[in-house]
Protein backbone atom coordinates (compact mmCIF):
# COMPACT_ATOMS: atom_id res chain seq x y z
CA UNK A 399 0.00 0.00 0.00
CA UNK A 400 1.14 3.51 -0.72
CA UNK A 401 -0.74 6.12 1.27
CA UNK A 402 -2.06 8.98 -0.89
CA UNK A 403 -0.57 12.45 -0.33
CA UNK A 404 -3.87 14.21 -0.97
CA UNK A 405 -7.46 13.07 -0.54
CA UNK A 406 -10.08 15.15 -2.35
CA UNK A 407 -13.43 14.96 -0.54
CA UNK A 408 -16.68 15.54 -2.43
CA UNK A 409 -19.97 16.40 -0.74
CA UNK A 410 -23.12 18.49 -1.06
CA UNK A 411 -22.47 22.17 -0.47
CA UNK A 412 -25.07 22.81 2.27
CA UNK A 413 -23.76 24.12 5.60
CA UNK A 414 -24.61 20.75 7.20
CA UNK A 415 -22.76 18.79 4.51
CA UNK A 416 -19.70 21.03 4.72
CA UNK A 417 -19.64 20.65 8.52
CA UNK A 418 -19.70 16.89 7.99
CA UNK A 419 -16.69 17.15 5.68
CA UNK A 420 -14.84 19.16 8.34
CA UNK A 421 -15.44 16.34 10.84
CA UNK A 422 -13.98 13.84 8.35
CA UNK A 423 -10.97 16.10 7.71
CA UNK A 424 -10.35 16.48 11.45
CA UNK A 425 -10.58 12.74 12.13
CA UNK A 426 -8.40 11.94 9.13
CA UNK A 427 -5.87 14.59 10.15
CA UNK A 428 -5.63 13.08 13.63
CA UNK A 429 -5.08 9.58 12.26
CA UNK A 430 -2.84 10.51 9.30
CA UNK A 431 -1.27 13.94 9.90
CA UNK A 432 0.80 13.59 6.72
CA UNK A 433 -2.16 13.38 4.34
CA UNK A 434 -3.59 16.63 2.98
CA UNK A 435 -7.29 17.00 2.20
CA UNK A 436 -9.21 19.23 -0.18
CA UNK A 437 -12.98 19.86 -0.40
CA UNK A 438 -14.91 19.50 -3.66
CA UNK A 439 -18.44 20.89 -3.07
CA UNK A 440 -21.24 20.04 -5.55
CA UNK A 441 -24.90 20.99 -5.81
CA UNK A 442 -27.33 18.07 -6.05
CA UNK A 443 -30.75 17.82 -7.65
CA UNK A 444 -32.20 17.56 -4.14
CA UNK A 445 -30.67 20.93 -3.24
CA UNK A 446 -31.94 22.67 -6.38
CA UNK A 447 -35.45 21.24 -6.53
CA UNK A 448 -37.86 22.57 -3.91
CA UNK A 449 -40.92 20.53 -4.94
CA UNK A 450 -41.77 16.96 -3.93
CA UNK A 451 -38.80 14.62 -4.24
CA UNK A 452 -40.98 12.00 -5.94
CA UNK A 453 -41.25 14.37 -8.93
CA UNK A 454 -37.50 14.34 -9.53
CA UNK A 455 -35.75 10.98 -9.31
CA UNK A 456 -36.86 10.70 -5.69
CA UNK A 457 -34.31 8.66 -3.90
CA UNK A 458 -30.77 9.50 -4.86
CA UNK A 459 -31.56 13.19 -5.37
CA UNK A 460 -29.01 14.11 -2.68
CA UNK A 461 -26.31 11.63 -3.75
CA UNK A 462 -26.30 11.31 -7.54
CA UNK A 463 -24.03 14.24 -8.46
CA UNK A 464 -21.69 13.48 -5.55
CA UNK A 465 -21.33 9.85 -6.68
CA UNK A 466 -20.77 11.01 -10.28
CA UNK A 467 -17.85 13.24 -9.20
CA UNK A 468 -16.33 10.31 -7.29
CA UNK A 469 -16.68 7.95 -10.26
CA UNK A 470 -15.31 10.55 -12.68
CA UNK A 471 -12.15 10.80 -10.56
CA UNK A 472 -12.81 14.44 -9.63
CA UNK A 473 -12.60 13.37 -5.98
CA UNK A 474 -11.34 10.37 -4.03
CA UNK A 475 -13.83 10.21 -1.19
CA UNK A 476 -17.54 11.03 -0.87
CA UNK A 477 -19.21 11.90 2.44
CA UNK A 478 -22.94 11.11 2.63
CA UNK A 479 -25.63 11.05 5.30
CA UNK A 480 -26.61 7.36 5.27
CA UNK A 481 -30.20 8.56 5.62
CA UNK A 482 -29.97 10.09 2.13
CA UNK A 483 -28.53 6.99 0.39
CA UNK A 484 -31.18 4.87 -1.36
CA UNK A 485 -31.54 1.54 0.42
CA UNK A 486 -33.55 -0.44 -2.11
CA UNK A 487 -30.74 -0.75 -4.65
CA UNK A 488 -26.98 -1.36 -4.49
CA UNK A 489 -24.52 1.53 -4.33
CA UNK A 490 -23.53 2.91 -7.77
CA UNK A 491 -21.38 0.31 -9.55
CA UNK A 492 -17.69 0.86 -8.94
CA UNK A 493 -18.15 2.44 -5.49
CA UNK A 494 -18.08 0.97 -2.01
CA UNK A 495 -18.51 2.02 1.63
CA UNK A 496 -15.07 2.35 3.23
CA UNK A 497 -16.37 3.33 6.69
CA UNK A 498 -19.32 4.49 8.80
CA UNK A 499 -18.34 7.13 11.36
CA UNK A 500 -19.48 6.87 14.97
CA UNK A 501 -23.20 7.55 15.08
CA UNK A 502 -24.60 10.89 16.29
CA UNK A 503 -27.98 11.45 17.95
CA UNK A 504 -30.73 9.64 16.02
CA UNK A 505 -33.64 11.68 17.38
CA UNK A 506 -35.77 14.42 15.85
CA UNK A 507 -36.33 17.77 17.55
CA UNK A 508 -39.24 20.17 17.62
CA UNK A 509 -38.48 23.80 16.86
CA UNK A 510 -41.28 26.06 18.03
CA UNK A 511 -40.49 29.78 18.41
CA UNK A 512 -43.11 30.04 21.20
CA UNK A 513 -41.34 27.35 23.20
CA UNK A 514 -44.22 24.86 23.35
CA UNK A 515 -43.73 21.08 23.35
CA UNK A 516 -45.40 18.84 20.77
CA UNK A 517 -48.20 17.91 23.19
CA UNK A 518 -48.86 21.59 23.98
CA UNK A 519 -49.26 22.75 20.37
CA UNK A 520 -52.82 23.96 19.68
CA UNK A 521 -55.12 22.55 17.01
CA UNK A 522 -54.15 23.59 13.48
CA UNK A 523 -50.52 24.41 14.26
CA UNK A 524 -48.63 24.17 10.95
CA UNK A 525 -45.60 21.87 11.10
CA UNK A 526 -43.19 22.47 8.21
CA UNK A 527 -42.05 19.08 6.94
CA UNK A 528 -42.15 17.17 3.66
CA UNK A 529 -40.94 13.95 5.24
CA UNK A 530 -43.46 11.13 4.73
CA UNK A 531 -42.04 9.47 7.85
CA UNK A 532 -42.66 12.52 10.05
CA UNK A 533 -46.07 13.28 8.47
CA UNK A 534 -47.40 9.74 9.02
CA UNK A 535 -46.21 9.59 12.63
CA UNK A 536 -47.62 13.02 13.47
CA UNK A 537 -50.94 12.02 11.87
CA UNK A 538 -50.98 8.97 14.17
CA UNK A 539 -49.96 10.71 17.40
CA UNK A 540 -51.15 14.33 16.92
CA UNK A 541 -53.93 14.31 14.30
CA UNK A 542 -54.99 17.86 15.25
CA UNK A 543 -51.71 19.28 13.89
CA UNK A 544 -51.31 20.20 10.22
CA UNK A 545 -48.22 19.39 8.15
CA UNK A 546 -47.27 21.89 5.43
CA UNK A 547 -44.68 21.02 2.74
CA UNK A 548 -41.22 22.36 3.48
CA UNK A 549 -37.94 21.48 1.78
CA UNK A 550 -34.47 22.96 1.61
CA UNK A 551 -31.52 22.58 3.94
CA UNK A 552 -31.95 23.13 7.67
CA UNK A 553 -30.75 26.77 7.53
CA UNK A 554 -33.22 27.54 4.74
CA UNK A 555 -36.06 25.89 6.68
CA UNK A 556 -35.36 28.06 9.70
CA UNK A 557 -35.51 31.14 7.45
CA UNK A 558 -38.88 29.92 6.13
CA UNK A 559 -40.09 29.39 9.69
CA UNK A 560 -39.04 32.92 10.60
CA UNK A 561 -40.88 34.18 7.48
CA UNK A 562 -44.10 32.59 8.74
CA UNK A 563 -44.35 29.72 6.24
CA UNK A 564 -44.93 27.35 9.18
CA UNK A 565 -45.46 27.60 12.94
CA UNK A 566 -42.97 24.90 13.91
CA UNK A 567 -40.43 22.50 12.38
CA UNK A 568 -39.22 18.97 12.96
CA UNK A 569 -35.51 18.52 12.23
CA UNK A 570 -32.87 15.96 13.14
CA UNK A 571 -30.92 16.77 16.32
CA UNK A 572 -27.70 15.60 14.63
CA UNK A 573 -28.14 18.02 11.75
CA UNK A 574 -28.72 20.94 14.14
CA UNK A 575 -25.62 19.94 16.11
CA UNK A 576 -23.58 19.93 12.90
CA UNK A 577 -24.63 23.45 11.95
CA UNK A 578 -24.25 24.67 15.53
CA UNK A 579 -27.95 25.50 15.99
CA UNK A 580 -29.10 23.34 18.90
CA UNK A 581 -30.16 26.65 20.52
CA UNK A 582 -33.42 26.58 18.49
CA UNK A 583 -34.53 23.19 19.85
CA UNK A 584 -37.69 23.34 21.97
CA UNK A 585 -38.02 19.62 22.63
CA UNK A 586 -36.05 16.53 21.70
CA UNK A 587 -38.54 13.79 20.77
CA UNK A 588 -37.88 10.30 22.11
CA UNK A 589 -37.56 7.46 19.60
CA UNK A 590 -40.89 6.19 20.97
CA UNK A 591 -42.58 9.49 20.05
CA UNK A 592 -40.92 9.78 16.64
CA UNK A 593 -39.23 6.69 15.22
CA UNK A 594 -36.03 7.77 13.39
CA UNK A 595 -35.25 7.06 9.74
CA UNK A 596 -32.96 4.26 8.60
CA UNK A 597 -29.36 5.46 8.91
CA UNK A 598 -30.16 8.45 11.15
CA UNK A 599 -27.11 10.31 12.40
CA UNK A 600 -24.61 8.18 10.49
CA UNK A 601 -22.06 9.49 8.00
CA UNK A 602 -20.80 7.13 5.31
CA UNK A 603 -17.42 7.37 3.60
CA UNK A 604 -17.65 6.10 0.05
CA UNK A 605 -14.71 5.37 -2.28
CA UNK A 606 -14.06 3.97 -5.73
CA UNK A 607 -13.87 0.21 -5.35
CA UNK A 608 -10.49 -0.03 -7.06
CA UNK A 609 -8.89 2.77 -5.00
CA UNK A 610 -7.50 0.48 -2.32
CA UNK A 611 -4.97 3.11 -1.17
CA UNK A 612 -7.71 5.53 -0.13
CA UNK A 613 -9.93 2.74 1.23
CA UNK A 614 -7.09 1.47 3.44
CA UNK A 615 -6.48 4.95 4.84
CA UNK A 616 -10.08 6.05 5.51
CA UNK A 617 -11.34 2.68 6.79
CA UNK A 618 -9.47 3.57 9.98
CA UNK A 619 -12.25 6.10 10.74
CA UNK A 620 -14.88 3.35 10.87
CA UNK A 621 -16.83 2.65 14.08
CA UNK A 622 -17.62 -1.09 14.47
CA UNK A 623 -20.85 -0.68 16.46
CA UNK A 624 -22.20 1.89 14.00
CA UNK A 625 -21.26 -0.48 11.16
CA UNK A 626 -23.36 -3.26 12.71
CA UNK A 627 -26.36 -1.02 13.38
CA UNK A 628 -26.25 0.55 9.93
CA UNK A 629 -25.87 -2.82 8.22
CA UNK A 630 -28.95 -4.19 10.00
CA UNK A 631 -31.01 -1.07 9.21
CA UNK A 632 -30.04 -0.95 5.54
CA UNK A 633 -30.72 -4.66 5.05
CA UNK A 634 -34.23 -4.09 6.44
CA UNK A 635 -34.78 -1.29 3.93
CA UNK A 636 -33.40 -3.40 1.10
CA UNK A 637 -35.76 -6.30 1.86
CA UNK A 638 -38.80 -4.02 2.28
CA UNK A 639 -38.08 -2.35 -1.10
CA UNK A 640 -39.79 0.91 -0.19
CA UNK A 641 -40.24 3.79 -2.61
CA UNK A 642 -39.78 7.51 -2.05
CA UNK A 643 -43.31 7.91 -0.63
CA UNK A 644 -43.26 4.98 1.79
CA UNK A 645 -43.24 6.00 5.44
CA UNK A 646 -40.68 3.57 6.90
CA UNK A 647 -38.84 4.17 10.17
CA UNK A 648 -36.42 2.09 12.16
CA UNK A 649 -33.29 2.01 14.21
CA UNK A 650 -30.87 -0.57 15.52
CA UNK A 651 -29.43 -0.14 18.98
CA UNK A 652 -26.59 -1.77 20.87
CA UNK A 653 -27.29 -2.05 24.60
CA UNK A 654 -24.74 -1.92 27.43
CA UNK A 655 -24.05 -5.64 27.16
CA UNK A 656 -23.27 -5.19 23.47
CA UNK A 657 -26.52 -6.83 22.34
CA UNK A 658 -27.85 -5.59 19.00
CA UNK A 659 -31.58 -5.16 18.38
CA UNK A 660 -33.63 -3.63 15.59
CA UNK A 661 -37.03 -1.95 15.75
CA UNK A 662 -38.86 -0.88 12.62
CA UNK A 663 -42.25 0.55 11.64
CA UNK A 664 -44.19 0.92 8.42
CA UNK A 665 -47.10 3.38 8.31
CA UNK A 666 -49.92 4.38 6.01
CA UNK A 667 -49.58 8.10 5.11
CA UNK A 668 -52.62 8.92 7.27
CA UNK A 669 -51.01 7.19 10.26
CA UNK A 670 -54.10 5.03 10.78
CA UNK A 671 -52.18 1.78 10.25
CA UNK A 672 -48.91 1.24 12.07
CA UNK A 673 -46.91 -1.98 11.64
CA UNK A 674 -44.23 -2.48 14.26
CA UNK A 675 -41.58 -5.15 14.83
CA UNK A 676 -38.65 -5.52 17.21
CA UNK A 677 -36.10 -8.34 17.45
CA UNK A 678 -32.81 -9.02 19.20
CA UNK A 679 -29.92 -10.27 17.10
CA UNK A 680 -28.74 -12.98 19.52
CA UNK A 681 -26.50 -15.14 17.34
CA UNK A 682 -27.75 -13.57 14.09
CA UNK A 683 -25.51 -11.41 11.91
CA UNK A 684 -26.69 -7.79 11.43
CA UNK A 685 -27.77 -8.70 7.87
CA UNK A 686 -29.91 -11.58 9.10
CA UNK A 687 -31.42 -9.41 11.85
CA UNK A 688 -32.39 -6.80 9.24
CA UNK A 689 -33.93 -9.49 7.04
CA UNK A 690 -35.78 -11.07 9.95
CA UNK A 691 -37.39 -7.81 11.08
CA UNK A 692 -38.34 -6.99 7.48
CA UNK A 693 -39.96 -10.42 7.10
CA UNK A 694 -41.90 -9.86 10.34
CA UNK A 695 -43.26 -6.59 8.87
CA UNK A 696 -44.05 -8.28 5.53
CA UNK A 697 -46.06 -10.94 7.41
CA UNK A 698 -48.06 -8.10 8.99
CA UNK A 699 -48.90 -6.77 5.50
CA UNK A 700 -46.09 -4.30 4.79
CA UNK A 701 -45.91 -5.22 1.06
CA UNK A 702 -49.57 -4.40 0.41
CA UNK A 703 -49.29 -1.25 2.54
CA UNK A 704 -46.18 0.03 0.69
CA UNK A 705 -47.50 -0.88 -2.78
CA UNK A 706 -50.84 0.75 -1.97
CA UNK A 707 -49.24 4.22 -1.63
CA UNK A 708 -49.06 6.33 -4.80
CA UNK A 709 -45.53 7.06 -6.02
Ligand SMILES: NCc1[nH]cc(CCC(=O)O)c1CC(=O)O
Nearest residue numbers: 479481569570572573598599600
Ligand atom coordinates in the same frame (compact mmCIF):
# COMPACT_ATOMS: atom_id res chain seq x y z
N1 LIG B 1 -33.02 15.28 4.50
C1 LIG B 1 -31.85 16.06 4.84
C2 LIG B 1 -31.09 15.45 5.95
N2 LIG B 1 -30.26 14.39 5.72
C3 LIG B 1 -29.74 14.00 6.94
C4 LIG B 1 -30.24 14.86 7.90
C5 LIG B 1 -29.96 14.77 9.34
C6 LIG B 1 -28.65 14.23 9.74
C7 LIG B 1 -28.55 12.73 9.73
O1 LIG B 1 -29.49 12.01 10.11
O2 LIG B 1 -27.45 12.25 9.38
C8 LIG B 1 -31.09 15.78 7.29
C9 LIG B 1 -31.82 16.90 7.92
C10 LIG B 1 -33.03 16.55 8.73
O3 LIG B 1 -33.70 15.53 8.46
O4 LIG B 1 -33.38 17.30 9.65
